[in-house]
Amino acid sequence: MLTSQRKLILLDMLKQDGKVIATAAAAALDVSEDTIRRDLRELAREGLLQRVHGGALPASPAMGDFAARQHIAIDDKSAIGRAAAHLIQPGQVVFIDGGTTSAQLVQHMPQDLHATVITHSPSVAVGLSTHPGIDVIMLGGRLFKHSVVNMGAATVEAIRQVRADIYFMGVCSVHPQAGLSTGDYEEACVKRALSAAAGETIVLASPEKLATASPYQVIPLEELSGLVTVASVPDELLEPYQQRGIAVHLA
Incomplete structure (x- = not known):
């Protein structure tokens, strides 16, 4: 699976469940937790989610000036x-x-x-x-x-x-x-x-x-x-x- 595809799936999980649990996402996508954590870090840098311990939560749209x-x-x-x-x-x-x-x-x-x-x-x-x-x-x-x-x-x-x-x-x-x-x-x-x-x-x-x-x-x-x-x-x-x-x- 391409990285871009995996990230879209993670964003879908976030939208559907209101959170992403790294261990569960790794098992569902058959990849390592390190891979999921890297994906989440990159998505966080793009402002698409907020990293938290063990996974991610939706990012607030109220972060602007x-x-x-x-x-x-x-x-x-x-x-x-x-x-x-x-x-x-x-x-x-x-x-x-x-x-x-x-x-x-x-x-x-x-x-x-x-x-x-x-x-x-x-x-x-x-x-x-x-x-x-x-x-x-x-x-x-x-x-x-x-x-x-x-x-x-x-x-x-x-x-x-x-x-x-x-x-x-x-x-x-x-x-x-x-x-x-x-x-x-x-x-x-x-x-x-x-x-x-x-x-x-x-x-x-x-x-x-x-x-x-x-x-x-x-x-x-x-x-x-x-x-x-x-x-x-x-x-x-x-x-x-x-x-x-x-x-x-x-x-």
């Missing part, structure tokens, strides 16, 4: 932002992540809401600059242009001085086994610090992020309080989160 992600699932993100905004209670201290879905959350925050928002996203801060009842605190650091957020040691140190009620997290990928993950190591560190400093962590997950994986884990699923997505997501995709006691909010 901020500008590219603005054109993905626009209606879904708007609905998610609206639903998430109604989870904020008056007087709360809220961490809001950067990202295109967070931008929608900001747009849908009620004008009569009084709360404090702490963010490392210049876009979120500017989006709330005309909101009459929201106090905005900016976390400094080096601007990570890919995601338009501040990052680095100064950002993490500032986060450690705060105890927020809730953190609205944006990530590239949400998966029952791989947890929450993203495409940049330092960005994952900042998100992890925000989660640790909040009473609750709620992830904003448009459908293309579900059941996918990215290179750097932020937190395991057990540390997640809630998930906001759209009602059109199939029940079988949401069931693993509900079984773990994670509150699923449908927009």
Whole structure:
């Protein structure tokens, strides 16, 4: 069998089963595990899947930069932002992540809401600059242009001085086994610090992020309080989160 044919079969397995197990794929294709692992590495370099221990998971289409992600699932993100905004209670201290879905959350925050928002996203801060009842605190650091957020040691140190009620997290990928993950190591560190400093962590997950994986884990699923997505997501995709006691909010 040609390498190209074998790779197509592996991608079909991934599409059908939502994962590729290297040992099972090697047996099914009558080749060595080393051959399968090499194929998976090459497919990962092409951005067609995400390598994990023992095999591969679907890669997230949300790995592009901020500008590219603005054109993905626009209606879904708007609905998610609206639903998430109604989870904020008056007087709360809220961490809001950067990202295109967070931008929608900001747009849908009620004008009569009084709360404090702490963010490392210049876009979120500017989006709330005309909101009459929201106090905005900016976390400094080096601007990570890919995601338009501040990052680095100064950002993490500032986060450690705060105890927020809730953190609205944006990530590239949400998966029952791989947890929450993203495409940049330092960005994952900042998100992890925000989660640790909040009473609750709620992830904003448009459908293309579900059941996918990215290179750097932020937190395991057990540390997640809630998930906001759209009602059109199939029940079988949401069931693993509900079984773990994670509150699923449908927009």
